[in-house]
Amino acid sequence: MATPLPDALVRAVTDPPRGCADLPTIGGQIRARPEDFEVEELPAYEADGRPGHVLVWLRKRKLASEDAVREVARQLRIPRVEIGVAGLKDRDAVTRQQISLPERAMASLASFEHPAITLSDPRPHSHKLRRAHLHGNRFRVVIRGLELELDEAERRAAAVVERLASEGLRNYYGVQRFGRQARNLEPGLATLAGKRRRRQKGDLTLSAGQSALFNLYLATRAERGLSTTALAGDILQKRDSGGMFECEDPSSDQARIAAGELVVTGPMFGSKMRAPSPGTPAHELEREILSIVKLNPAKLAKLGRSAPGTRRRLLVWPDPIELARAPAVAEPCELTPGLELRFCLRPGSYATILLRELCG
Structure with a gap:
Protein backbone atom coordinates (compact mmCIF):
# COMPACT_ATOMS: atom_id res chain seq x y z
CA MET A 1 0.00 0.00 0.00
CA ALA A 2 1.35 3.43 -0.93
CA THR A 3 2.35 5.82 1.85
CA PRO A 4 -0.23 8.63 2.10
CA LEU A 5 1.04 12.05 1.08
CA PRO A 6 1.66 14.50 3.96
CA ASP A 7 -1.32 16.78 4.62
CA ALA A 8 0.89 19.87 4.23
CA LEU A 9 1.88 18.75 0.73
CA VAL A 10 -1.73 18.04 -0.28
CA ARG A 11 -2.79 21.50 0.97
CA ALA A 12 0.07 23.21 -0.89
CA VAL A 13 -1.13 21.56 -4.12
CA THR A 14 -4.92 21.74 -3.76
CA ASP A 15 -5.25 24.90 -1.64
CA PRO A 16 -2.17 27.00 -2.47
CA PRO A 17 -1.71 30.54 -1.14
CA ARG A 18 -3.83 33.19 -2.81
CA GLY A 19 -2.24 36.22 -4.40
CA CYS A 20 -4.88 38.52 -2.86
CA ALA A 21 -4.84 36.92 0.60
CA ASP A 22 -4.39 40.34 2.21
CA LEU A 23 -7.63 41.66 0.68
CA PRO A 24 -11.08 40.86 2.14
CA THR A 25 -13.11 38.31 0.20
CA ILE A 26 -16.80 38.43 -0.71
CA GLY A 27 -17.81 34.81 -0.06
CA GLY A 28 -20.88 33.73 -1.95
CA GLN A 29 -21.74 30.81 -4.20
CA ILE A 30 -20.93 30.05 -7.82
CA ARG A 31 -22.96 27.69 -10.04
CA ALA A 32 -26.23 28.32 -8.20
CA ARG A 33 -27.66 27.33 -11.58
CA PRO A 34 -25.88 26.35 -14.82
CA GLU A 35 -26.78 29.68 -16.46
CA ASP A 36 -24.70 31.45 -13.81
CA PHE A 37 -21.51 29.89 -15.21
CA GLU A 38 -21.15 30.39 -18.95
CA VAL A 39 -18.08 29.52 -21.00
CA GLU A 40 -17.46 30.29 -24.66
CA GLU A 41 -14.44 28.97 -26.50
CA LEU A 42 -12.35 31.46 -28.47
CA PRO A 43 -11.23 29.51 -31.57
CA ALA A 44 -7.72 29.72 -32.92
CA HIS A 133 -6.40 24.69 -31.02
CA LEU A 134 -7.97 27.67 -29.26
CA HIS A 135 -7.02 31.18 -28.19
CA GLY A 136 -8.70 30.89 -24.81
CA ASN A 137 -12.10 31.00 -23.16
CA ARG A 138 -14.57 33.76 -22.38
CA PHE A 139 -16.41 33.48 -19.06
CA ARG A 140 -19.54 34.99 -17.59
CA VAL A 141 -19.95 34.06 -13.92
CA VAL A 142 -22.53 35.16 -11.37
CA ILE A 143 -21.72 34.97 -7.65
CA ARG A 144 -24.86 34.69 -5.51
CA GLY A 145 -25.67 34.00 -1.87
CA LEU A 146 -23.61 36.95 -0.68
CA GLU A 147 -23.78 37.69 3.05
CA LEU A 148 -22.53 41.22 2.41
CA GLU A 149 -24.48 44.21 1.21
CA LEU A 150 -24.03 44.48 -2.55
CA ASP A 151 -22.27 47.84 -2.21
CA GLU A 152 -19.63 46.32 0.08
CA ALA A 153 -19.27 43.17 -2.05
CA GLU A 154 -18.80 45.32 -5.13
CA ARG A 155 -16.17 47.45 -3.38
CA ARG A 156 -14.21 44.40 -2.26
CA ALA A 157 -14.47 42.73 -5.65
CA ALA A 158 -13.24 45.89 -7.38
CA ALA A 159 -10.12 45.91 -5.17
CA VAL A 160 -9.32 42.30 -6.09
CA VAL A 161 -9.95 42.98 -9.78
CA GLU A 162 -7.59 45.97 -9.67
CA ARG A 163 -4.88 43.84 -8.03
CA LEU A 164 -5.22 41.06 -10.61
CA ALA A 165 -5.09 43.54 -13.47
CA SER A 166 -1.84 45.02 -12.24
CA GLU A 167 -0.03 42.05 -10.68
CA GLY A 168 -1.55 39.10 -12.55
CA LEU A 169 -3.32 35.93 -11.48
CA ARG A 170 -1.33 33.00 -10.12
CA ASN A 171 -1.72 30.36 -12.80
CA TYR A 172 -2.44 27.42 -10.51
CA TYR A 173 -4.24 24.33 -11.70
CA GLY A 174 -7.72 24.09 -10.21
CA VAL A 175 -8.54 21.38 -7.70
CA GLN A 176 -10.68 19.63 -10.35
CA ARG A 177 -7.43 18.74 -12.12
CA PHE A 178 -6.69 16.21 -9.38
CA GLY A 179 -9.99 14.31 -9.46
CA ARG A 180 -12.70 14.02 -6.86
CA GLN A 181 -11.20 14.42 -3.39
CA ALA A 182 -7.76 14.68 -5.06
CA ARG A 183 -7.79 10.93 -5.71
CA ASN A 184 -5.44 11.27 -8.71
CA LEU A 185 -2.80 13.18 -6.76
CA GLU A 186 -0.89 10.31 -5.15
CA PRO A 187 -1.18 7.95 -8.18
CA GLY A 188 -0.07 10.78 -10.46
CA LEU A 189 3.10 11.45 -8.49
CA ALA A 190 3.75 7.71 -8.24
CA THR A 191 3.44 7.36 -12.01
CA LEU A 192 5.96 10.15 -12.58
CA ALA A 193 8.33 8.35 -10.22
CA GLY A 194 7.98 5.12 -12.19
CA LYS A 195 6.16 3.31 -9.35
CA ARG A 196 2.99 2.78 -11.40
CA ARG A 197 2.44 1.64 -14.96
CA ARG A 198 1.94 4.44 -17.45
CA ARG A 199 -0.97 4.43 -19.86
CA GLN A 200 -1.40 6.26 -23.14
CA LYS A 201 -0.27 9.79 -23.88
CA GLY A 202 -2.71 12.21 -22.28
CA ASP A 203 -3.35 9.98 -19.24
CA LEU A 204 -5.24 12.10 -16.69
CA THR A 205 -3.48 10.49 -13.75
CA LEU A 206 -0.05 11.31 -15.15
CA SER A 207 -1.05 14.91 -15.93
CA ALA A 208 -2.38 15.24 -12.37
CA GLY A 209 1.09 14.46 -11.09
CA GLN A 210 2.69 17.04 -13.39
CA SER A 211 0.09 19.64 -12.38
CA ALA A 212 0.64 18.94 -8.70
CA LEU A 213 4.37 19.60 -9.02
CA PHE A 214 3.68 22.83 -10.91
CA ASN A 215 1.31 24.04 -8.18
CA LEU A 216 3.89 23.15 -5.54
CA TYR A 217 6.59 25.01 -7.48
CA LEU A 218 4.44 28.12 -7.92
CA ALA A 219 3.31 28.07 -4.28
CA THR A 220 6.95 27.79 -3.15
CA ARG A 221 8.07 30.72 -5.30
CA ALA A 222 5.10 32.79 -4.20
CA GLU A 223 5.76 32.21 -0.51
CA ARG A 224 9.39 33.24 -1.05
CA GLY A 225 8.40 36.37 -2.96
CA LEU A 226 9.85 35.05 -6.22
CA SER A 227 6.80 34.97 -8.53
CA THR A 228 8.05 38.00 -10.44
CA THR A 229 11.76 37.73 -9.62
CA ALA A 230 14.22 36.65 -12.29
CA LEU A 231 16.65 33.98 -11.15
CA ALA A 232 19.66 32.93 -13.16
CA GLY A 233 18.59 29.90 -15.18
CA ASP A 234 14.88 30.76 -15.16
CA ILE A 235 13.08 29.97 -18.40
CA LEU A 236 11.38 33.27 -19.22
CA GLN A 237 8.64 33.83 -21.76
CA LYS A 238 7.85 36.89 -23.84
CA ARG A 239 4.27 37.85 -23.06
CA ASP A 240 3.50 39.08 -26.58
CA SER A 241 5.07 36.40 -28.82
CA GLY A 242 5.39 33.45 -26.44
CA GLY A 243 9.08 32.95 -27.22
CA MET A 244 11.17 31.48 -24.39
CA PHE A 245 14.79 31.86 -23.38
CA GLU A 246 16.99 31.17 -20.36
CA CYS A 247 17.79 34.02 -17.99
CA GLU A 248 21.52 34.79 -18.02
CA ASP A 249 21.37 38.39 -16.78
CA PRO A 250 18.83 38.60 -13.94
CA SER A 251 19.14 42.36 -13.49
CA SER A 252 18.27 43.26 -17.08
CA ASP A 253 15.55 40.60 -17.30
CA GLN A 254 14.09 41.82 -14.02
CA ALA A 255 13.54 45.24 -15.58
CA ARG A 256 11.71 43.61 -18.49
CA ILE A 257 9.50 41.64 -16.09
CA ALA A 258 8.64 44.86 -14.28
CA ALA A 259 7.81 46.50 -17.61
CA GLY A 260 5.36 43.71 -18.46
CA GLU A 261 7.44 42.24 -21.30
CA LEU A 262 8.36 38.92 -19.68
CA VAL A 263 6.86 36.35 -17.34
CA VAL A 264 8.58 33.57 -15.38
CA THR A 265 7.62 30.02 -16.34
CA GLY A 266 7.44 26.95 -14.14
CA PRO A 267 8.07 23.27 -14.85
CA MET A 268 5.57 20.74 -16.14
CA PHE A 269 8.11 18.01 -15.56
CA GLY A 270 8.63 15.45 -18.30
CA SER A 271 11.14 13.65 -20.47
CA LYS A 272 11.88 16.55 -22.83
CA MET A 273 11.03 19.61 -20.74
CA ARG A 274 13.28 22.62 -21.23
CA ALA A 275 15.09 22.96 -17.91
CA PRO A 276 17.41 25.57 -16.36
CA SER A 277 21.15 25.02 -16.74
CA PRO A 278 22.65 22.83 -14.01
CA GLY A 279 24.10 24.77 -11.11
CA THR A 280 21.88 27.83 -11.53
CA PRO A 281 19.53 28.96 -8.73
CA ALA A 282 16.53 28.12 -10.92
CA HIS A 283 17.84 24.60 -11.50
CA GLU A 284 18.40 24.08 -7.77
CA LEU A 285 14.85 25.24 -7.00
CA GLU A 286 13.33 22.76 -9.44
CA ARG A 287 15.43 19.98 -7.95
CA GLU A 288 14.22 21.04 -4.49
CA ILE A 289 10.61 20.58 -5.59
CA LEU A 290 11.37 17.07 -6.87
CA SER A 291 13.11 16.20 -3.60
CA ILE A 292 10.01 17.19 -1.58
CA VAL A 293 8.07 14.37 -3.25
CA LYS A 294 11.15 12.11 -3.32
CA LEU A 295 11.19 11.97 -7.13
CA ASN A 296 14.51 11.07 -8.74
CA PRO A 297 15.12 13.41 -11.73
CA ALA A 298 16.51 10.45 -13.70
CA LYS A 299 13.04 8.88 -13.65
CA LEU A 300 11.65 11.76 -15.73
CA ALA A 301 13.82 10.84 -18.73
CA LYS A 302 12.13 7.43 -18.84
CA LEU A 303 8.65 8.88 -19.29
CA GLY A 304 9.16 9.17 -23.05
CA ARG A 305 6.32 10.36 -25.24
CA SER A 306 3.72 9.72 -22.55
CA ALA A 307 4.89 12.86 -20.72
CA PRO A 308 7.30 15.05 -22.71
CA GLY A 309 6.72 17.98 -20.34
CA THR A 310 6.57 21.69 -21.06
CA ARG A 311 6.76 25.10 -19.39
CA ARG A 312 3.77 27.01 -17.97
CA ARG A 313 3.49 30.69 -17.07
CA LEU A 314 3.48 31.41 -13.35
CA LEU A 315 1.16 34.37 -13.87
CA VAL A 316 -1.55 35.24 -16.37
CA TRP A 317 -3.42 38.48 -16.95
CA PRO A 318 -7.14 38.06 -17.59
CA ASP A 319 -8.59 40.34 -20.22
CA PRO A 320 -10.06 43.37 -18.44
CA ILE A 321 -12.53 41.95 -15.92
CA GLU A 322 -15.96 43.52 -16.16
CA LEU A 323 -17.91 43.72 -12.92
CA ALA A 324 -21.66 44.35 -12.69
CA ARG A 325 -24.68 43.52 -10.55
CA ALA A 326 -26.82 40.52 -11.46
CA PRO A 327 -30.56 40.63 -10.77
CA ALA A 328 -32.47 38.06 -8.76
CA VAL A 329 -34.06 35.20 -10.68
CA ALA A 330 -37.18 33.16 -9.96
CA GLU A 331 -36.55 30.05 -12.10
CA PRO A 332 -35.84 27.23 -11.52
CA CYS A 333 -35.92 28.50 -7.93
CA GLU A 334 -35.72 31.91 -6.31
CA LEU A 335 -32.14 33.17 -6.26
CA THR A 336 -30.91 36.39 -4.70
CA PRO A 337 -29.12 39.17 -6.61
CA GLY A 338 -25.37 38.85 -6.99
CA LEU A 339 -22.28 40.07 -8.77
CA GLU A 340 -21.55 39.22 -12.41
CA LEU A 341 -18.02 38.93 -13.79
CA ARG A 342 -16.97 38.73 -17.43
CA PHE A 343 -13.39 37.92 -18.37
CA CYS A 344 -11.21 35.92 -20.77
CA LEU A 345 -8.42 33.51 -19.87
CA ARG A 346 -5.64 31.79 -21.78
CA PRO A 347 -6.04 28.11 -22.67
CA GLY A 348 -5.43 25.93 -19.64
CA SER A 349 -6.01 28.66 -17.05
CA TYR A 350 -8.81 28.11 -14.55
CA ALA A 351 -11.72 30.46 -13.90
CA THR A 352 -12.15 28.81 -10.51
CA ILE A 353 -8.67 30.05 -9.51
CA LEU A 354 -9.70 33.61 -10.34
CA LEU A 355 -12.98 33.20 -8.45
CA ARG A 356 -11.05 31.81 -5.48
CA GLU A 357 -9.23 35.13 -5.20
CA LEU A 358 -12.59 36.90 -4.94
CA CYS A 359 -14.61 34.44 -2.89
CA GLY A 360 -11.97 32.83 -0.72
Whole structure:
Protein backbone atom coordinates (compact mmCIF):
# COMPACT_ATOMS: atom_id res chain seq x y z
CA MET A 1 0.00 0.00 0.00
CA ALA A 2 1.35 3.43 -0.93
CA THR A 3 2.35 5.82 1.85
CA PRO A 4 -0.23 8.63 2.10
CA LEU A 5 1.04 12.05 1.08
CA PRO A 6 1.66 14.50 3.96
CA ASP A 7 -1.32 16.78 4.62
CA ALA A 8 0.89 19.87 4.23
CA LEU A 9 1.88 18.75 0.73
CA VAL A 10 -1.73 18.04 -0.28
CA ARG A 11 -2.79 21.50 0.97
CA ALA A 12 0.07 23.21 -0.89
CA VAL A 13 -1.13 21.56 -4.12
CA THR A 14 -4.92 21.74 -3.76
CA ASP A 15 -5.25 24.90 -1.64
CA PRO A 16 -2.17 27.00 -2.47
CA PRO A 17 -1.71 30.54 -1.14
CA ARG A 18 -3.83 33.19 -2.81
CA GLY A 19 -2.24 36.22 -4.40
CA CYS A 20 -4.88 38.52 -2.86
CA ALA A 21 -4.84 36.92 0.60
CA ASP A 22 -4.39 40.34 2.21
CA LEU A 23 -7.63 41.66 0.68
CA PRO A 24 -11.08 40.86 2.14
CA THR A 25 -13.11 38.31 0.20
CA ILE A 26 -16.80 38.43 -0.71
CA GLY A 27 -17.81 34.81 -0.06
CA GLY A 28 -20.88 33.73 -1.95
CA GLN A 29 -21.74 30.81 -4.20
CA ILE A 30 -20.93 30.05 -7.82
CA ARG A 31 -22.96 27.69 -10.04
CA ALA A 32 -26.23 28.32 -8.20
CA ARG A 33 -27.66 27.33 -11.58
CA PRO A 34 -25.88 26.35 -14.82
CA GLU A 35 -26.78 29.68 -16.46
CA ASP A 36 -24.70 31.45 -13.81
CA PHE A 37 -21.51 29.89 -15.21
CA GLU A 38 -21.15 30.39 -18.95
CA VAL A 39 -18.08 29.52 -21.00
CA GLU A 40 -17.46 30.29 -24.66
CA GLU A 41 -14.44 28.97 -26.50
CA LEU A 42 -12.35 31.46 -28.47
CA PRO A 43 -11.23 29.51 -31.57
CA ALA A 44 -7.72 29.72 -32.92
CA TYR A 45 -8.99 29.98 -36.51
CA GLU A 46 -12.13 30.00 -38.62
CA ALA A 47 -13.27 27.26 -40.99
CA ASP A 48 -11.21 27.36 -44.20
CA GLY A 49 -14.01 26.21 -46.55
CA ARG A 50 -12.10 23.17 -47.81
CA PRO A 51 -13.42 19.58 -47.90
CA GLY A 52 -12.54 16.78 -45.50
CA HIS A 53 -14.16 17.80 -42.23
CA VAL A 54 -16.70 20.28 -40.87
CA LEU A 55 -16.58 22.58 -37.86
CA VAL A 56 -19.69 22.74 -35.68
CA TRP A 57 -20.48 24.81 -32.61
CA LEU A 58 -21.64 22.58 -29.75
CA ARG A 59 -23.68 24.20 -26.99
CA LYS A 60 -24.36 22.11 -23.91
CA ARG A 61 -25.99 22.57 -20.52
CA LYS A 62 -25.01 20.71 -17.35
CA LEU A 63 -23.11 18.06 -19.23
CA ALA A 64 -19.42 17.15 -19.41
CA SER A 65 -17.70 17.77 -22.75
CA GLU A 66 -16.70 14.14 -23.19
CA ASP A 67 -20.23 12.92 -22.46
CA ALA A 68 -21.60 15.40 -24.99
CA VAL A 69 -19.11 14.34 -27.67
CA ARG A 70 -19.86 10.67 -27.10
CA GLU A 71 -23.57 11.38 -27.57
CA VAL A 72 -22.83 13.20 -30.83
CA ALA A 73 -20.76 10.23 -32.01
CA ARG A 74 -23.52 7.80 -31.06
CA GLN A 75 -26.29 9.66 -32.85
CA LEU A 76 -24.21 10.40 -35.95
CA ARG A 77 -22.93 6.80 -36.02
CA ILE A 78 -19.26 7.70 -36.22
CA PRO A 79 -16.34 6.58 -33.99
CA ARG A 80 -15.62 8.94 -31.11
CA VAL A 81 -11.97 9.15 -32.20
CA GLU A 82 -13.01 10.91 -35.43
CA ILE A 83 -14.44 13.91 -33.56
CA GLY A 84 -11.95 16.70 -32.88
CA VAL A 85 -12.10 18.81 -29.72
CA ALA A 86 -9.88 21.77 -28.83
CA GLY A 87 -10.56 21.71 -25.09
CA LEU A 88 -12.83 20.35 -22.36
CA LYS A 89 -15.44 22.62 -20.79
CA ASP A 90 -17.06 22.68 -17.36
CA ARG A 91 -19.88 20.26 -16.63
CA ASP A 92 -22.04 22.34 -14.28
CA ALA A 93 -22.35 25.22 -16.70
CA VAL A 94 -23.67 26.39 -20.04
CA THR A 95 -20.83 26.15 -22.53
CA ARG A 96 -20.18 26.70 -26.23
CA GLN A 97 -17.26 25.16 -28.07
CA GLN A 98 -16.18 24.07 -31.52
CA ILE A 99 -15.88 20.44 -32.53
CA SER A 100 -14.89 18.92 -35.88
CA LEU A 101 -16.67 16.06 -37.60
CA PRO A 102 -15.74 13.99 -40.62
CA GLU A 103 -17.45 15.32 -43.72
CA ARG A 104 -19.59 12.21 -44.13
CA ALA A 105 -21.37 12.98 -40.82
CA MET A 106 -23.13 16.02 -42.34
CA ALA A 107 -25.99 13.89 -43.66
CA SER A 108 -27.01 12.91 -40.12
CA LEU A 109 -26.72 16.35 -38.49
CA ALA A 110 -30.28 17.41 -39.27
CA SER A 111 -31.67 14.49 -37.27
CA PHE A 112 -29.56 15.14 -34.15
CA GLU A 113 -31.67 15.83 -31.09
CA HIS A 114 -30.79 16.07 -27.39
CA PRO A 115 -32.34 18.13 -24.56
CA ALA A 116 -28.97 19.43 -23.29
CA ILE A 117 -27.03 19.72 -26.58
CA THR A 118 -27.45 22.02 -29.57
CA LEU A 119 -25.35 21.80 -32.74
CA SER A 120 -24.89 24.65 -35.22
CA ASP A 121 -24.86 24.44 -39.00
CA PRO A 122 -21.64 22.84 -40.28
CA ARG A 123 -18.83 24.80 -41.95
CA PRO A 124 -16.37 22.98 -44.25
CA HIS A 125 -12.83 22.66 -42.95
CA SER A 126 -9.79 20.79 -44.24
CA HIS A 127 -8.58 19.05 -41.09
CA LYS A 128 -9.57 17.62 -37.74
CA LEU A 129 -9.62 19.99 -34.76
CA ARG A 130 -6.80 19.19 -32.35
CA ARG A 131 -6.38 19.70 -28.62
CA ALA A 132 -5.25 23.23 -27.66
CA HIS A 133 -6.40 24.69 -31.02
CA LEU A 134 -7.97 27.67 -29.26
CA HIS A 135 -7.02 31.18 -28.19
CA GLY A 136 -8.70 30.89 -24.81
CA ASN A 137 -12.10 31.00 -23.16
CA ARG A 138 -14.57 33.76 -22.38
CA PHE A 139 -16.41 33.48 -19.06
CA ARG A 140 -19.54 34.99 -17.59
CA VAL A 141 -19.95 34.06 -13.92
CA VAL A 142 -22.53 35.16 -11.37
CA ILE A 143 -21.72 34.97 -7.65
CA ARG A 144 -24.86 34.69 -5.51
CA GLY A 145 -25.67 34.00 -1.87
CA LEU A 146 -23.61 36.95 -0.68
CA GLU A 147 -23.78 37.69 3.05
CA LEU A 148 -22.53 41.22 2.41
CA GLU A 149 -24.48 44.21 1.21
CA LEU A 150 -24.03 44.48 -2.55
CA ASP A 151 -22.27 47.84 -2.21
CA GLU A 152 -19.63 46.32 0.08
CA ALA A 153 -19.27 43.17 -2.05
CA GLU A 154 -18.80 45.32 -5.13
CA ARG A 155 -16.17 47.45 -3.38
CA ARG A 156 -14.21 44.40 -2.26
CA ALA A 157 -14.47 42.73 -5.65
CA ALA A 158 -13.24 45.89 -7.38
CA ALA A 159 -10.12 45.91 -5.17
CA VAL A 160 -9.32 42.30 -6.09
CA VAL A 161 -9.95 42.98 -9.78
CA GLU A 162 -7.59 45.97 -9.67
CA ARG A 163 -4.88 43.84 -8.03
CA LEU A 164 -5.22 41.06 -10.61
CA ALA A 165 -5.09 43.54 -13.47
CA SER A 166 -1.84 45.02 -12.24
CA GLU A 167 -0.03 42.05 -10.68
CA GLY A 168 -1.55 39.10 -12.55
CA LEU A 169 -3.32 35.93 -11.48
CA ARG A 170 -1.33 33.00 -10.12
CA ASN A 171 -1.72 30.36 -12.80
CA TYR A 172 -2.44 27.42 -10.51
CA TYR A 173 -4.24 24.33 -11.70
CA GLY A 174 -7.72 24.09 -10.21
CA VAL A 175 -8.54 21.38 -7.70
CA GLN A 176 -10.68 19.63 -10.35
CA ARG A 177 -7.43 18.74 -12.12
CA PHE A 178 -6.69 16.21 -9.38
CA GLY A 179 -9.99 14.31 -9.46
CA ARG A 180 -12.70 14.02 -6.86
CA GLN A 181 -11.20 14.42 -3.39
CA ALA A 182 -7.76 14.68 -5.06
CA ARG A 183 -7.79 10.93 -5.71
CA ASN A 184 -5.44 11.27 -8.71
CA LEU A 185 -2.80 13.18 -6.76
CA GLU A 186 -0.89 10.31 -5.15
CA PRO A 187 -1.18 7.95 -8.18
CA GLY A 188 -0.07 10.78 -10.46
CA LEU A 189 3.10 11.45 -8.49
CA ALA A 190 3.75 7.71 -8.24
CA THR A 191 3.44 7.36 -12.01
CA LEU A 192 5.96 10.15 -12.58
CA ALA A 193 8.33 8.35 -10.22
CA GLY A 194 7.98 5.12 -12.19
CA LYS A 195 6.16 3.31 -9.35
CA ARG A 196 2.99 2.78 -11.40
CA ARG A 197 2.44 1.64 -14.96
CA ARG A 198 1.94 4.44 -17.45
CA ARG A 199 -0.97 4.43 -19.86
CA GLN A 200 -1.40 6.26 -23.14
CA LYS A 201 -0.27 9.79 -23.88
CA GLY A 202 -2.71 12.21 -22.28
CA ASP A 203 -3.35 9.98 -19.24
CA LEU A 204 -5.24 12.10 -16.69
CA THR A 205 -3.48 10.49 -13.75
CA LEU A 206 -0.05 11.31 -15.15
CA SER A 207 -1.05 14.91 -15.93
CA ALA A 208 -2.38 15.24 -12.37
CA GLY A 209 1.09 14.46 -11.09
CA GLN A 210 2.69 17.04 -13.39
CA SER A 211 0.09 19.64 -12.38
CA ALA A 212 0.64 18.94 -8.70
CA LEU A 213 4.37 19.60 -9.02
CA PHE A 214 3.68 22.83 -10.91
CA ASN A 215 1.31 24.04 -8.18
CA LEU A 216 3.89 23.15 -5.54
CA TYR A 217 6.59 25.01 -7.48
CA LEU A 218 4.44 28.12 -7.92
CA ALA A 219 3.31 28.07 -4.28
CA THR A 220 6.95 27.79 -3.15
CA ARG A 221 8.07 30.72 -5.30
CA ALA A 222 5.10 32.79 -4.20
CA GLU A 223 5.76 32.21 -0.51
CA ARG A 224 9.39 33.24 -1.05
CA GLY A 225 8.40 36.37 -2.96
CA LEU A 226 9.85 35.05 -6.22
CA SER A 227 6.80 34.97 -8.53
CA THR A 228 8.05 38.00 -10.44
CA THR A 229 11.76 37.73 -9.62
CA ALA A 230 14.22 36.65 -12.29
CA LEU A 231 16.65 33.98 -11.15
CA ALA A 232 19.66 32.93 -13.16
CA GLY A 233 18.59 29.90 -15.18
CA ASP A 234 14.88 30.76 -15.16
CA ILE A 235 13.08 29.97 -18.40
CA LEU A 236 11.38 33.27 -19.22
CA GLN A 237 8.64 33.83 -21.76
CA LYS A 238 7.85 36.89 -23.84
CA ARG A 239 4.27 37.85 -23.06
CA ASP A 240 3.50 39.08 -26.58
CA SER A 241 5.07 36.40 -28.82
CA GLY A 242 5.39 33.45 -26.44
CA GLY A 243 9.08 32.95 -27.22
CA MET A 244 11.17 31.48 -24.39
CA PHE A 245 14.79 31.86 -23.38
CA GLU A 246 16.99 31.17 -20.36
CA CYS A 247 17.79 34.02 -17.99
CA GLU A 248 21.52 34.79 -18.02
CA ASP A 249 21.37 38.39 -16.78
CA PRO A 250 18.83 38.60 -13.94
CA SER A 251 19.14 42.36 -13.49
CA SER A 252 18.27 43.26 -17.08
CA ASP A 253 15.55 40.60 -17.30
CA GLN A 254 14.09 41.82 -14.02
CA ALA A 255 13.54 45.24 -15.58
CA ARG A 256 11.71 43.61 -18.49
CA ILE A 257 9.50 41.64 -16.09
CA ALA A 258 8.64 44.86 -14.28
CA ALA A 259 7.81 46.50 -17.61
CA GLY A 260 5.36 43.71 -18.46
CA GLU A 261 7.44 42.24 -21.30
CA LEU A 262 8.36 38.92 -19.68
CA VAL A 263 6.86 36.35 -17.34
CA VAL A 264 8.58 33.57 -15.38
CA THR A 265 7.62 30.02 -16.34
CA GLY A 266 7.44 26.95 -14.14
CA PRO A 267 8.07 23.27 -14.85
CA MET A 268 5.57 20.74 -16.14
CA PHE A 269 8.11 18.01 -15.56
CA GLY A 270 8.63 15.45 -18.30
CA SER A 271 11.14 13.65 -20.47
CA LYS A 272 11.88 16.55 -22.83
CA MET A 273 11.03 19.61 -20.74
CA ARG A 274 13.28 22.62 -21.23
CA ALA A 275 15.09 22.96 -17.91
CA PRO A 276 17.41 25.57 -16.36
CA SER A 277 21.15 25.02 -16.74
CA PRO A 278 22.65 22.83 -14.01
CA GLY A 279 24.10 24.77 -11.11
CA THR A 280 21.88 27.83 -11.53
CA PRO A 281 19.53 28.96 -8.73
CA ALA A 282 16.53 28.12 -10.92
CA HIS A 283 17.84 24.60 -11.50
CA GLU A 284 18.40 24.08 -7.77
CA LEU A 285 14.85 25.24 -7.00
CA GLU A 286 13.33 22.76 -9.44
CA ARG A 287 15.43 19.98 -7.95
CA GLU A 288 14.22 21.04 -4.49
CA ILE A 289 10.61 20.58 -5.59
CA LEU A 290 11.37 17.07 -6.87
CA SER A 291 13.11 16.20 -3.60
CA ILE A 292 10.01 17.19 -1.58
CA VAL A 293 8.07 14.37 -3.25
CA LYS A 294 11.15 12.11 -3.32
CA LEU A 295 11.19 11.97 -7.13
CA ASN A 296 14.51 11.07 -8.74
CA PRO A 297 15.12 13.41 -11.73
CA ALA A 298 16.51 10.45 -13.70
CA LYS A 299 13.04 8.88 -13.65
CA LEU A 300 11.65 11.76 -15.73
CA ALA A 301 13.82 10.84 -18.73
CA LYS A 302 12.13 7.43 -18.84
CA LEU A 303 8.65 8.88 -19.29
CA GLY A 304 9.16 9.17 -23.05
CA ARG A 305 6.32 10.36 -25.24
CA SER A 306 3.72 9.72 -22.55
CA ALA A 307 4.89 12.86 -20.72
CA PRO A 308 7.30 15.05 -22.71
CA GLY A 309 6.72 17.98 -20.34
CA THR A 310 6.57 21.69 -21.06
CA ARG A 311 6.76 25.10 -19.39
CA ARG A 312 3.77 27.01 -17.97
CA ARG A 313 3.49 30.69 -17.07
CA LEU A 314 3.48 31.41 -13.35
CA LEU A 315 1.16 34.37 -13.87
CA VAL A 316 -1.55 35.24 -16.37
CA TRP A 317 -3.42 38.48 -16.95
CA PRO A 318 -7.14 38.06 -17.59
CA ASP A 319 -8.59 40.34 -20.22
CA PRO A 320 -10.06 43.37 -18.44
CA ILE A 321 -12.53 41.95 -15.92
CA GLU A 322 -15.96 43.52 -16.16
CA LEU A 323 -17.91 43.72 -12.92
CA ALA A 324 -21.66 44.35 -12.69
CA ARG A 325 -24.68 43.52 -10.55
CA ALA A 326 -26.82 40.52 -11.46
CA PRO A 327 -30.56 40.63 -10.77
CA ALA A 328 -32.47 38.06 -8.76
CA VAL A 329 -34.06 35.20 -10.68
CA ALA A 330 -37.18 33.16 -9.96
CA GLU A 331 -36.55 30.05 -12.10
CA PRO A 332 -35.84 27.23 -11.52
CA CYS A 333 -35.92 28.50 -7.93
CA GLU A 334 -35.72 31.91 -6.31
CA LEU A 335 -32.14 33.17 -6.26
CA THR A 336 -30.91 36.39 -4.70
CA PRO A 337 -29.12 39.17 -6.61
CA GLY A 338 -25.37 38.85 -6.99
CA LEU A 339 -22.28 40.07 -8.77
CA GLU A 340 -21.55 39.22 -12.41
CA LEU A 341 -18.02 38.93 -13.79
CA ARG A 342 -16.97 38.73 -17.43
CA PHE A 343 -13.39 37.92 -18.37
CA CYS A 344 -11.21 35.92 -20.77
CA LEU A 345 -8.42 33.51 -19.87
CA ARG A 346 -5.64 31.79 -21.78
CA PRO A 347 -6.04 28.11 -22.67
CA GLY A 348 -5.43 25.93 -19.64
CA SER A 349 -6.01 28.66 -17.05
CA TYR A 350 -8.81 28.11 -14.55
CA ALA A 351 -11.72 30.46 -13.90
CA THR A 352 -12.15 28.81 -10.51
CA ILE A 353 -8.67 30.05 -9.51
CA LEU A 354 -9.70 33.61 -10.34
CA LEU A 355 -12.98 33.20 -8.45
CA ARG A 356 -11.05 31.81 -5.48
CA GLU A 357 -9.23 35.13 -5.20
CA LEU A 358 -12.59 36.90 -4.94
CA CYS A 359 -14.61 34.44 -2.89
CA GLY A 360 -11.97 32.83 -0.72
